Amino acid sequence: MSDKMVVERLVRETALSEGDVRSALVSLSNIVCDALKMGMSVDLADLGSFRLTVPSKMMDKAEDVTVAKALKTPKVTFTPKQKMRDAAKAAELSIEKPKASTTTPDTDDEEEDGNQQLG
Numbered sequence: 001m002s003d004k005m006v007v008e009r010l011v012r013e014t015a016l017s018e019g020d021v022r023s024a025l026v027s028l029s030n031i032v033c034d035a036l037k038m039g040m041s042v043d044l045a046d047l048g049s050f051r052l053t054v055p056s057k058m059m060d061k062a063e064d065v066t067v068a069k070a071l072k073t074p075k076v077t078f079t080p081k082q083k084m085r086d087a088a089k090a091a092e093l094s095i096e097k098p099k100a101s102t103t104t105p106d107t108d109d110e111e112e113d114g115n116q117q118l119g
Contacts, residue, residue, distance in 0.1 A: 036076060048080035 003025070010021045032050055035042045041051035055072040059065045080088070 046081050046083050048078055048084055051077050051079070053077045 007018055007021045007025070010016060011018050014021075016024070032042050036050065036052055039052060041049050043049045052074045053076075054074045056070050057072065059070050064070075
């Protein structure tokens with residue numbers, strides 16, 4: 001679902017204008033980014049929460065442990081609430097396999113070096 005589709009649906013389902021919805025989404029993004037920069041997590045009600053996780057490297061000696069050596073790049077982790085997990089479980093899954101082609105490409109127009117002639 002594109003951001004435009006999300007905005008349109010929010011406009012239909014609320015009393016907000018399109019500008020209000022877009023402004024709210026930009027503000028939400030700014031708030032989440034500011035909180036993550038401060039190392040805080042952000043709870044978004046029924047959606048879930050964002051938090052930083054910082055992977056680390058195993059070090060042999062305590063004196064070798066420094067921020068630069070032991071900590072990897074922080075990652076943003078989203079943890080969905082139960083309602084979202086239930087929606088994911090309810091998604092209809094399918095596998096579409098392409099049908100095998102029984103025809104072969106026409107090779108009459110190929111040159112000896114294997115390149116197809118333009119004509």
